[in-house]
Amino acid sequence: MLRSDHILATVEMIQKENLDVRAVTMGINLLDCRGGGVSETCRRVEDKIGTAAARFVETCNKVSQKYGIPVVNKRISVTPIAFVGAGFDRHGFVELALALDRAATAAGVDILGGFSAQVEKGMTATDREYIASIPEALARTTKLCASINIASSQKGINMDALALIGQTVKDLAEFTREQSGFGAAKFVVFCNQPGDNPFMAGAIHGLEEADLVLNVGVSGPGVIARALDRLIHTRGRENLGLDDIAEEIKQTTFRVTRCGELIGRKVSEEMGIEFGVVDLSLAPTPTVGDSVGEILEILGVDVVGAPGSTAILAMLNDAVKKGGIFASKAVGGLSGAFIPVMEDEILAAAVGSGALCLEKLEAMTCVCSVGLDMIPIPGSVDADTISAIIADEMALGMINNKTTAVRLIPVPGKEAGEVVSFGGLFGASPIMPVRNVGKSSRFIAWGGRIPAPIHSFKN
Amino acid sequence: MGKQMVMSVMSKDRPGIVADITGTIYQLQGDLADLNQSVLCDYFTMILIATFDDSVTPEDVVAAFSHIPSETRLEVVVKEMKIPMEIAKAKRSPETYILTAQGKNKSGLVHRISLFCYQHGINILDLATTLNGDQYTMILQLDFSAVESVDDIRTSLTSSAEDAGLSVVLQHEDIFKATSEITLF
Structure with a gap:
């Protein structure tokens, strides 16, 4: 039997705290779409996505209406495209990108991920052509997202690929110069990339997945922030310890995750597609009151980046996982707190005031999800320095057996402190200064591989 | 299958009132099904469904309840159910x-x-x-x-x-x- 206080707690969460399901992402296997040539493959890809996702957006909207909980983004992820286009040259990959973009538009989804490759150990000739196609592919499409896995705890870091990627990020920004380098915001570099993550830009439909699968991304930093505000207000700061705070985060995450799983399972039931995982990440949006940075400030640092920020984030990340894992039958993807600078108003403000620097962000990514995400840097930063920043972040993921990722935007023609805005969910931020630019070229010039780390003697 | 009756009881609340009501039904060899009770500002109310032998009438049940002591008079209404409980329940909407x-x-x-x-x-x-x-x-x-x-x-x-x-x-x-x-x- 439902109790009144439980009902009212849930009503509070829905009414005042803007509970939503951040993303329902439909994974589609494209390995069976390979035709004799580029145009036939493109046609098959469009056909398969068109058929599989025909009722997808409509079904999400129907379920969302029935339950009164908005599904903010409807997305598609596909098999990493370098596998689908094996043997194609860069022009072939651009054609594939355009076909995927058309398919995403026809299906009515917000975004499509999976223009991707997995090169953590070595690169094929196809992989090199794929990498060369990225700037043009992303500049000529609107709904497409790209990602590449260049490192893993099992295989080490592919430094040859890494050297190419620094230049790719620069070229991407240059190709989309008119939009302040927006192309780079649609490309993310991974270590230990999961195959079932519903969040963009890094969503792919991994090779280990079934033909079609539905993954759900629940979020809700706003819900957690309001729950903590209420707890502190009703019980009094002096009567609370951090264990009480962690418990509140855990219980709130439980409720948020349950709603996401309910919506996801109903959509998958209606469509007759296997339900995959719930990814219970705290993904901020530029909307006021939907910020991970705000939670850190509520928990006791006056500004994000101050000493203590990493410890608070560690506790937050862990409590989110604990609440979510108990709530859901199947948890996967990234599952933790995200700190994408441009998408989080409080983080962006901390960059603007000089409180939050790249090195502190790097430290914070050791204890939370993803990594150096959505960070605008001066357009003048050279490719090798970008590669080296990525290498550091990859090393964190490799050694700590976790997913890390980098999404840097070298904004053409702009310097540190100037503001860049992409609008919508991509947000805005002052450009972050990068220290020690141009001092890592000898390291990047080595190439080869950083060998896989030892998996015992962990201290 | 016997006779299903729905009963409603209202009284000033006191410890032991549920035991008295269910004890009365037990003595009449009634078999309790669904029951719902609530106390609001010291007043007790209960609605319950039970199955009795065909020989038991609603009047017999009211008479048996009248022996239960209460600070206020025990208000009792008993009706024989026209539609069996299983069918009434099956009608419940999933929406x-x-x-x-x-x-x-x-x-x-x-x-x-x-x-x-x-x-x-x-x-x-x-x-x-x-x-x-x-x-x-x-x-x-x-x-x-x-x-x-x-x-x-x-x-x-x-x-x-x-x-x-x-x-x-x-x-x-x-x-x-x-x-x-x-x-x-």
Whole structure:
């Protein structure tokens, strides 16, 4: 039997705290779409996505209406495209990108991920052509997202690929110069990339997945922030310890995750597609009151980046996982707190005031999800320095057996402190200064591989 | 299969009243099915369903209840059920919605909401309200099986409630189960 206080707690969460399901992402296997040539493959890809996702957006909207909980983004992820286009040259990959973009538009989804490759150990000739196609592919499409896995705890870091990627990020920004380098915001570099993550830009439909699968991304930093505000207000700061705070985060995450799983399972039931995982990440949006940075400030640092920020984030990340894992039958993807600078108003403000620097962000990514995400840097930063920043972040993921990722935007023609805005969910931020630019070229010039780390003697 | 009866009892509350009522039914060799009781400001009320032998009449049950001691007189109503309980239960709609309405207390609030439900073909399955200071809270469990568009109901309900100074939230029952119960899917 439902109790009144439980009902009212849930009503509070829905009414005042803007509970939503951040993303329902439909994974589609494209390995069976390979035709004799580029145009036939493109046609098959469009056909398969068109058929599989025909009722997808409509079904999400129907379920969302029935339950009164908005599904903010409807997305598609596909098999990493370098596998689908094996043997194609860069022009072939651009054609594939355009076909995927058309398919995403026809299906009515917000975004499509999976223009991707997995090169953590070595690169094929196809992989090199794929990498060369990225700037043009992303500049000529609107709904497409790209990602590449260049490192893993099992295989080490592919430094040859890494050297190419620094230049790719620069070229991407240059190709989309008119939009302040927006192309780079649609490309993310991974270590230990999961195959079932519903969040963009890094969503792919991994090779280990079934033909079609539905993954759900629940979020809700706003819900957690309001729950903590209420707890502190009703019980009094002096009567609370951090264990009480962690418990509140855990219980709130439980409720948020349950709603996401309910919506996801109903959509998958209606469509007759296997339900995959719930990814219970705290993904901020530029909307006021939907910020991970705000939670850190509520928990006791006056500004994000101050000493203590990493410890608070560690506790937050862990409590989110604990609440979510108990709530859901199947948890996967990234599952933790995200700190994408441009998408989080409080983080962006901390960059603007000089409180939050790249090195502190790097430290914070050791204890939370993803990594150096959505960070605008001066357009003048050279490719090798970008590669080296990525290498550091990859090393964190490799050694700590976790997913890390980098999404840097070298904004053409702009310097540190100037503001860049992409609008919508991509947000805005002052450009972050990068220290020690141009001092890592000898390291990047080595190439080869950083060998896989030892998996015992962990201290 | 015997005779199913629905009984309603109201009295001033005291310890032992449930034991007395169920003991009386036991002595009449009745078999209890569903039961619901509530205490509001020291007054006790209970509605219950039980199966008796064909020879037992509603009058016999009322007479047996009259021996139960109570500070106020025990108000009892007993009716024989026309439709067997299993069939009545099977009719229950899977489309159950929970409506909460909160606002500053004034007279006519419950009437306004219940009239709205009636006018839109919505049956109220359960209703609980509380007054806390000057804040009035209603929680209703509603049968939406006759409703065609939840969105339309939500829109007109919100505007009707706003006129009365009430803020309303209408959600499917599944959401509350999902957030409040451990076992679910």
